[in-house]
Amino acid sequence: MSDPFAPPPAGAPPHTGHDAPQRADTPTASPSPAAPDPSAALSIRGLWKRFGQKTAVAGIDLDVPRGSFFGFVGPNGAGKTTTLSMATGLLRPDAGAVMVNGADFWADPDAGKAQLGVLPDGVRLFDRLTGLQLLTYAGLLRGMERDMVAERSEDLLRALDLTADKNTFVVDYSAGMTKKIALGCALIHAPRILVLDEPFEAVDPVSAANIRDMLSDYVRSGGTVIVSSHVMDLVQRMCDHVAVIADGHIRAAGTIDDVRAGGSLEDRFVELVGGRQQTEGLAWLRTSSDSA
């Protein structure tokens, strides 16, 4: 049997790990430096995704150690959501390999998904359910016993400060409340790996601190958290590992201390991705230039 993770021979179309159609403009994968790491919670090799002419993810390699609190950062449009979507079964890669806890994810996505709790970006929920009903639905969908679902739902509602709103329809939740109930749905089956796209966006500081504590506790007990965020200070304080992505390429990855190299993560991020404007800015926006 051929090695499913072997890079394609030179000139050959990239290995997809599944039956994705090949396009003439699909990039030829550059050989990855090594096979995926089976000891990692998530190991990615040569992952590609194109949308028309736009290359969103350009053949990245990434290892997320088990038991790590892993930050995934990058500027707008860098490829974070696309990468996380391909790593969690929401989007089929054009090429490349994804290994979750040592198993080829795209060879058996259902088995992979069972190990993951996912908070996707732009989450679409069944919002005509109440918060409690939505958690119950998520738990039952994961094959959990009804008693356990009921118990964990109450625990989650308390931890997320949503108990008072448990019988409110999700459609009537604020953006932050919606984010929190979606997070609850990702947690209810106690997965070994959590993949959270911008979990703190729109969440108030007290709830965010509670969620951080909950996630830190989860990591201490052996779970792995992968979290995308734009808030460098938060990532620096909360995570032990980080990867920086820009233009679909990984610019740096490793422990927080390795990546920030003595400075702040924010300064290092700006250095790695560039983009600070040296121009005069928007002259017409200054109140002093009132030509109107």
Ligand SMILES: Nc1ncnc2c1ncn2[C@@H]1O[C@H](COP(=O)(O)OP(=O)(O)OP(=O)(O)O)[C@@H](O)[C@H]1O
């Ligand atoms: N379904 C799609 N169709 C076309 N282009 C897409 C699609 N999804 C993503 N892209 C493009 O791929 C690139 C990467 O997008 P992605 O959403 O992965 O970035 P991101 O790092 O998550 O950005 P942000 O921080 O703004 O959420 C962007 O240029 C985006 O416009």
